[in-house]
Amino acid sequence: QVQLVESGGGLVQAGDSLRLSCVASGGTFSRSAMGWFRQAPGKEREFVAAISWSGLTEYGEDSVKGRFTIARDNAKNTVSLQMKSLKPEDTAVYYCAANPRGSILSASNYDYWGQGTQVIVSS
Secondary structure (H helix, E strand, O other), rough: OOOOOOEEOOOOOOOEEEEEEEEOOOOOOOOOEEEEEEEEEOOOOEEHHHHHHOOOOEEOOOOOOOOEEEEEHHHEEEEEEEEEEOOOOHHHHEEEEEEEOOOOOOHHHHEEEOOOOEEEOOO
């Protein structure tokens, strides 16, 4: 059974940094793209970043570019999201996803999801 488990969320102040991690088990993900999405209260789940099996990256809205960095370790079946200069608008539940069938930008294309980790950024 495939499982994705996120960790690293928490309550931080604006300007702080956080590193989210996602560990995948129950399958082989070294050849799968993996992504991070987030969902704020009352909003749709939005694409944050994705990384191909070879390390090519894609980022979502301009507000995260330059502040967030996605990386993966295929040997450990992990993907991380380093977030710096956090803003209150980054507050959301962050989800790890794997194995997109089609565009990596669309949440509906991913086969596997983690349970999410909450990030709260206070002003």
